[in-house]
Amino acid sequence: MAFYDERESSQLVKILFFDILGINATDLISKAEHRLSESEILKLHFATKRLLKGEPVQYVTGKSFFAGLELIVGPDVLIPRPETEELVGKICSDIESNECSVLDIGTGSGCIALGIKSLRPNWKVSACDVSEMALNIAKRNVERTKLHINLFKLDALNSSVLPEKYDVIVSNPPYIPWREKGSLSSRVIDFEPHLALFVEDQHPLIFFERILHLAQKYLHDDGVVFFEIHESFAAELTALKDKYPIATLEVYKDMQGKDRMVKIKLSK
Numbered sequence: 018m019a020f021y022d023e024r025e026s027s028q029l030v031k032i033l034f035f036d037i038l039g040i041n042a043t044d045l046i047s048k049a050e051h052r053l054s055e056s057e058i059l060k061l062h063f064a065t066k067r068l069l070k071g072e073p074v075q076y077v078t079g080k081s082f083f084a085g086l087e088l089i090v091g092p093d094v095l096i097p098r099p100e101t102e103e104l105v106g107k108i109c110s111d112i113e114s115n116e117c118s119v120l121d122i123g124t125g126s127g128c129i130a131l132g133i134k135s136l137r138p139n140w141k142v143s144a145c146d147v148s149e150m151a152l153n154i155a156k157r158n159v160e161r162t163k164l165h166i167n168l169f170k171l172d173a174l175n176s177s178v179l180p181e182k183y184d185v186i187v188s189n190p191p192y193i194p195w196r197e198k199g200s201l202s203s204r205v206i207d208f209e210p211h212l213a214l215f216v217e218d219q220h221p222l223i224f225f226e227r228i229l230h231l232a233q234k235y236l237h238d239d240g241v242v243f244f245e246i247h248e249s250f251a252a253e254l255t256a257l258k259d260k261y262p263i264a265t266l267e268v269y270k271d272m273q274g275k276d277r278m279v280k281i282k283l284s285k
């Protein structure tokens with residue numbers, strides 16, 4: 018496959034065989050004599066065609082695995098990333114209390130909110146997005162996982178009102194300046210929703226600022242904000258201390274060693 022090296026291609030074949038035929042890697046050897054039906058061959062054919070055009074396998078199968086959950090994904094939502102899983106793990110290990118209310122802003126597939134709810138079933142978790150289509154997918158993921166989270170529509174750039182106060186506000190907002198479009202793979206640019214990815218070059222921190230603005234009013238005392246960030250914007254975010262009443266700002270690296278997560282406490 019032109020888009021993939023040999024190792025990736027073999028991995029993709031395993032994913033498709035499992036998704037379409039229910040045959041895992043072991044069965045591939047032990048059931049080598051298995052005859053495919055016409056409809057199975059057609060499904061494999063069309064799925065392979067989509068992969069050959071560069072479409073991410075998660076959109077082809079309609080599924081993505083995140084924090085132990087199998088989530089529905091489609092072109093209206095970002096494919097959840099491993100670094101975002103790390104953010105979920107960080108929040109759940111950082112906050113010890115058994116009672117906690119969380120709001121995930123820009124939830125997409127619902128991965129952060131659902132990941133948190135699955136690790137911390139006692140917490141009260143809400144999630145919002147500006148995109149109705151994303152909210153529909155998130156709703157299907159709520160039904161599929163049977164994890165109860167409260168979903169609502171919110172335009173974080175143009176709203177200064179939230180339904181209630183929270184102990185944690187978390188967001189993995191759009192944070193890639195349009196000028197960096199050329200450095201992204203065509204698998205991202207051509208298939209993932211631009212609404213989820215890009216921000217204006219002049220205001221790369223706009224979502225972080227808007228969310229900090231909301232957090233000033235809608236965090237309980239001792240509440241915290243967690244962000245996933247662009248690896249090169251840790252310094253700019255830290256500079257927001259001059260503009261917002263930030264008491265502490267901690268930056269954490271992801272497993273790739275990149276500055277990727279930020280925890281902010283606001284002073285009252």
Ligand SMILES: C[S@@+](CC[C@H](N)C(=O)[O-])C[C@H]1O[C@@H](n2cnc3c(N)ncnc32)[C@H](O)[C@@H]1O
Pocket residue numbers: 094095096097098101122123124125126127128129145146147148151171172173174175189190191192212213214
């Ligand atoms: C980087 S994606 C993150 C999706 C998901 N939380 C994840 O981590 O995979 C950003 C999300 O923000 C949403 N979004 C974009 N503009 C928004 C806005 N003005 N208000 C609220 N959400 C917005 C997009 O629809 C998208 O789902």
